[in-house]
Amino acid sequence: NAGVTQTPKFRILKIGQSMTLQCTQDMNHNYMYWYRQDPGMGLKLIYYSVGAGITDKGEVPNGYNVSRSTTEDFPLRLELAAPSQTSVYFCASSYSSGQGLGDTQYFGPGTRLTVL
């Protein structure tokens, strides 16, 4: 199993550009998540999905969009990049048979994004 994979590893964007961060998991997990990690701030949840076709907002969703057309993939879209979106982005997945409360999340290696 590759686990959770993310592409690209690094990206530099200009203000106003758009891009999609890719995330794929091969563990057949139903839950998937996107976080951003800012220095000294821990991780903040952007969006999550409890299954294909279902997505919901997390703590900091503004400026981002997601889709979940398959169990494996959960891409994160930035439509109009802003300097405030400079961060490290992590995708994670977990398996839940219930409400997902005690699930262990498995993280990808991250994407470092800089917006200039």
Add this chain to the structure above:
Amino acid sequence: AQSVAQPEDQVNVAEGNPLTVKCTYSVSGNPYLFWYVQYPNRGLQFLLKYITGDNLVKGSYGFEAEFNKSQTSFHLKKPSALVSDSALYFCAVRDWDNNNDMRFGAGTRLTVKP
């Protein structure tokens, strides 16, 4: 909403000494508590979690954590630190009332010196 505090940005210990990384939490209901570790340029890796039951939880790499409801704490401990334990440690909490939102602390950088 739930929240987590890690009061120490940095913890330094000598190899072979016991280590403690502190975490306190705030939730409206019952908490689900987690510890994750992050090595340089890597994603977070799960260490251990408290869901219910025994207050002392044992996890990977010899780490353990004690859930203390009265003090709303979940400190991470290890009896004998290794240089390879040096990393960034995150405490996280989920609340029964807001079950899809996990809140992370800001992280504590542990440095173990030989």
